[in-house]
Amino acid sequence: MDLVWRLEGEEPGSLRANLLDIDDLELILRQEGDRSFVAHRRNFREGWLDGLEIGSTEAPIKRIVAHWLNLPALRSPIRINGGSQLEWFTGRWTAALGEWRLTIDRRPDHADVWRALGEAHSIAVTHVMEVRRADERDFTAADAKQVLKALQFALSFALGRWVAPALPVGLDGEDRPVWREWAPYHCSNGRSGALAWWWPQGVDIRDYLNEAIVRFSDPDRRFSTQFLMTSAVLMNFAGFVEQRIMTAFAAIEHLSWITLRAQDGMSKKDYDRLKAVGRLRELLNRANVGCDIDADVLQGLAKFAEDANLDGPAAITRIRNEIVHPKQPQKKLYESKGLVRDAWLLCYHYLTLLLLHHMEYSGSYQKAIKNDRWAGDVESVPWL
Numbered sequence: 090m091d092l093v094w095r096l097e098g099e100e101p102g103s104l105r106a107n108l109l110d111i112d113d114l115e116l117i118l119r120q121e122g123d124r125s126f127v128a129h130r131r132n133f134r135e136g137w138l139d140g141l142e143i144g145s146t147e148a149p150i151k152r153i154v155a156h157w158l159n160l161p162a163l164r165s166p167i168r169i170n171g172g173s174q175l176e177w178f179t180g181r182w183t184a185a186l187g188e189w190r191l192t193i194d195r196r197p198d199h200a201d202v203w204r205a206l207g208e209a210h211s212i213a214v215t216h217v218m219e220v221r222r223a224d225e226r227d228f229t230a231a232d233a234k235q236v237l238k239a240l241q242f243a244l245s246f247a248l249g250r251w252v253a254p255a256l257p258v259g260l261d262g263e264d265r266p267v268w269r270e271w272a273p274y275h276c277s278n279g280r281s282g283a284l285a286w287w288w289p290q291g292v293d294i295r296d297y298l299n300e301a302i303v304r305f306s307d308p309d310r311r312f313s314t315q316f317l318m319t320s321a322v323l324m325n326f327a328g329f330v331e332q333r334i335m336t337a338f339a340a341i342e343h344l345s346w347i348t349l350r351a352q353d354g355m356s357k358k359d360y361d362r363l364k365a366v367g368r369l370r371e372l373l374n375r376a377n378v379g380c381d382i383d384a385d386v387l388q389g390l391a392k393f394a395e396d397a398n399l400d401g402p403a404a405i406t407r408i409r410n411e412i413v414h415p416k417q418p419q420k421k422l423y424e425s426k427g428l429v430r431d432a433w434l435l436c437y438h439y440l441t442l443l444l445l446h447h448m449e450y451s452g453s454y455q456k457a458i459k460n461d462r463w464a465g466d467v468e469s470v471p472w473l
Contacts, residue, residue, distance in 0.1 A: 092273045094128050095135040142230075144259070144268035149227040151264075155237065155257035157216035158276045159206060161248070161289045162199055169194055185223055186299040189236055192219045203280060210279040218254065230259050230268040238315075239305035241274065243298050246318040246444070247287035249325045250277040277326075284325055286441050286454040288465050297450050304448075313347055316340070317444050324440065330433045331412050337436035338409050341369055344443055348372060366406040373402065373439065376446040377471040382435065386458045390431035401435055408432040434458050446472055 113127050130136035165182035180195035194217050196202065202213050220236060222228055237254050245251045253276040259268035287294060304314040320340035324333040345368040349355040363371060373380055380400040384391035394404040408429065411422055422429055438458050445454065453467035 092138045092140070092271055093135060094138055138271060138273075140270070140272040142268070142270050144230075144266070146230040146234075146268060148229065148259070148267040149261060150229060150233065150259040150267060151221070151225075151227060151262045153220040153230075153233050153237075153257050153259050155218050155220070155254040156214045157193065157218055158212050158214060158253045158255050158274075159250075159280060160193075160215045160244070160252050161203070161280065162195055163193065163216075164290045164293075165193075165195060169197075184295045184298065186295065186302055188223055189302065190221045190223045191240075193217070206280040212276055212278060214255070227262070230270070233257070233259070234270075235305045235311070236302055239302040240298065242305070242315055242318040242322075243294075243301035245275075246321050247285065247294060247297070248289075249285035249322065250279075250281070251275040251322060252277070284437055284457045286445070286457070288453075288455055288467055291465055292453050292467055294452060297445075297448060297452065300448050300450070313343065316343060317447070321440055321444055324433075324437060330429050333433050334405070334409055334412065334429070334436055337433070337440050338365070338406075340440055341372070341436075341443065344447060345369065345372060348447070366402050369402040369406065369439070370400075372443050375472075376442055378439065378442050378446075379471075383458055386460050387431040387435060389425045389427035390435060393425055393428055401439075405432045405435050405439075442470065445470060 113129050128136055128138055162180075163182040165180050168177045168179055169181050180197070180199070182191075182193045182195075184191045196215060196217075199215055202215060205211075206213055220233060237257060241251075241253055245253075251274075253274035255274060255276075257270050258266050261267050301314070304310045317340050320336050320343075324336040324340070327333070327336075342365065345365075346360075349363075349368060349371065350357070350360055360368070370380060380402055382391045382394050382401045382404065390404055393408075394400065397404070397407065399407060408422065409432075412429075434457060438456070441454070441457070450470060451473060453469055455465075455467050459466075
């Protein structure tokens with residue numbers, strides 16, 4: 090998503106004077122004490138802005154108001170007044186997440202906007218959010234920025250595509266704006282990702298979001314959590330299938346290291362002895378995730394594994410190695426219809442469950458590799 094500026098009406102004479110000059114411009118915000126900032130130009134009438142913060146990140150804030158882009162309808166039975174006694178609609182979702190309290194309101198025409206997003210494959214405001222301290226204490230923008238980031242990454246991982254908060258405004262106790270952020274957040278066009286483990290109409294993820302906020306607020310866990318969630322989103326739909334498999338294995342190896350070496354203190358000798366497939370199998374066993382391959386869904390991978398006497402972790406590791414370090418012509422990978430695609434699907438299944446287990450998630454999820462599943466069919470995570 091880009092942050093753009095656009096000139097409406099007639100160009101000022103200074104712009105018309107030299108049409109070949111497309112250097113950066115200096116724009117001035119009159120409402121912010123004549124603050125100036127750099128505006129890049131694509132042409133003579135429009136361009137883009139880098140991220141910009143207006144106001145102090147240390148100013149006391151009572152609440153933050155932000156918009157959400159491309160969120161689906163959340164299960165929200167609380168009614169909202171539309172402006173008159175006769176105009177009410179459901180669409181308010183609330184959550185107490187540790188030290189924070191969230192209120193997210195769906196726009197009344199969400200169904201129409203959602204339909205348009207699918208047709209135009211575009212980006213639109215779908216919700217408005219308010220963030221407060223649970224105890225109503227003041228906070229700073231520096232505090233809230235990690236909350237906004239945690240919500241973006243956690244919801245994007247749950248939906249399998251990038252969604253984003255936009256244009257947050259910090260208001261003080263008298264509802265005066267004291268901080269604003271204009272930033273080009275990642276947001277996927279359209280409304281659907283390749284795969285999503287969360288069913289917004291039926292699965293409560295408040296505890297999961299709370300855990301995400303806790304981890305993003307902890308400097309020792311922030312990078313790891315962000316890296317794992319980013320990898321899970323990118324391996325869902327970005328690039329070719331081979332690139333998605335590489336991304337999944339990078340995340341799984343990272344998770345193996347922080348779990349087995351950093352957390353459990355496994356010796357380097359024992360860690361190396363397990364090799365990649367053994368480390369993956371160890372993580373799956375801890376999460377009670379089966380290592381077999383569903384032949385009804387992953388037919389190509391199941392046949393490949395049966396011929397070589399491999400289980401799921403060994404099969405996808407073998408395919409990953411053949412992509413990166415081929416010992417024979419790689420066309421063999423593609424002679425079996427759907428083999429590489431099946432390997433990607435099993436990688437997605439493993440990484441999703443391992444990351445949820447790492448996050449101590451205890452709710453339900455949609456299983457991606459399952460033929461006889463209706464939209465909204467969910468099941469409990471296997472470690473319960």
